[in-house]
Amino acid sequence: MNTVDKMITDAVQQEIVRAENLAAGYPGKTVWQGANFSFVRGEFVAIIGPNGAGKTLLMRLLLGLQQPVKGTIKLFNSQPKRGNPKIGYVPQRHLIDNDTNIECIELVRLAFSGTRWGFGLSSKSERKTAFEALEAVGAAELAYQPLSALSGGELQRIFLAEALVSNPEILLLDEPLSNLDIRRAKELVQLVNKVVRLRNVTALLVAHDINPLLPFLDKVVYIANGKAATGKPKDVLTSESLTALYGVNIEVMRDSRGNVAIIGIEDHHGDE
């Protein structure tokens, strides 16, 4: 194999996600269509868009929980299948409440071994693995705290550990920043960024506000009005490109600190 071939195969291997002319939705209802994008290994990607635009839907496609309406989506060069251990997932919805008096490490451990049969009596090594995942997100001191006693920011770190415990190659994080104040949001984004760079994993992070993410992003997917635009933030998030894509007048405004606000499809979107 000559070096050029090798470079080509390397480049192909590096591609983690590829969508071609992809349309997604629920029976009898297409939510968005005509999406083309690809993400490579080690990319930090934000997925933004208004409520109901179909961001969670994209995650469900990648998780194999939902089939495309049209087009193809490939994950690691094959069709997404449910139960892929290479995916770390933080869902938008959680069942944790005031009554969930279960220590954090138990949740993380279950994300590691919860699909296995048996009682798991020899849980020592599992708990050790879980503890390491908690350490990696700086939550070692929370390991034996009950989930019900944690703040929103602490919980999100636990969920991140839950996603990381199986050593995934791609992270799907559905709105991990909701309910966080600006400082906690920044901390969590920095943590995700650290994970992305250190472990060379790809991260797709769904958010409503892109601004805390902007300094770290490699790519952004903007989903709205049944369409999806993808590219580098500075290319996608411009008045010209969004207006061209959506056919209506969309304005992207930037303030002196570089914060972005997208006005037109949804007022105040991304406004801080």
Next chain:
Amino acid sequence: MVTNSYIFNANLLIDVQQMFQYQFMQHAFEAGTAVAIIAGIVGYFVVLRRSAFASHALSHIGFAGAAGAVLLGINPIFGLLTFTCGGGVGMAVLGPRAVNRDVQIGTVLAFMLGLGVLFISLYTGYATEAYSILFGEILGISSSDVLITVTASLIILAAVGIMYRPLLFASLDEDVAEAKGLSMPLLGIIFMLLVAVAVSIAVQVVGVLLIFSLMVTPAAMARRLAKQPRNAMIISVLISLMATWSSLFIAFYEPYPVSFFITSMVFVSYLFVRYIYPSRICLECREKFSSLSLAKHLQKTHPNI
């Protein structure tokens, strides 16, 4: 059952020896122990999945089955098992959210109780049958019922042993568990079947109407006392066992129903765990001590409670 003719002796050993001379007491302890263990374990999953009302409803559905069986001259336990399993699978198939639909469940529950009343009234035998299904009659349990109870308990134990982690995972974080490949519909059905069988055997001890006291309350207490699911289940089983054993013991001497003693004991412990034990007394100890050592610590620092 005339049980008030036995004389309580200060020597507990003699008391126990005397008690176990009677076969009905042996049977009661055997079945009661099996039920307490199963209710404590399954109950933990019930509270974790917020399905307390669904399990309560299952027992009422079982009432119609038990009454129907009495009418047909079959052992009520088979009617109970048939109806609770059918109802449980039905609820699970209607969707995982169905388990939380209070109004629909309540409507079916009332209908089933009504059906049971009809069956009982059609049965021209004695009304004590209805009474024992509604409130339990552990002191009259037959040796074949003990055998059924123990067998069912072993099956449940094996099932929980095999599916412990998936069940726990699905109860705690449904979305991630689903993404990791666990089948939520299948686990939902299995869970409801476990509850159905557990409820059916527990009805013999506390009856259809008092099922909460064994299936839900001890587990709810245990959940407050332990942060590790395994420990919580152990505590839940211990509470159910203590309530059942001590109630059987007292009922041997006192002419009141066993179910009354069980529900009272569970209720008093619930009040303790819910209102006296918690943070108000000693907020910071919660972090410093594990739940069990906290109990000891409280005994030392607050001997008056």
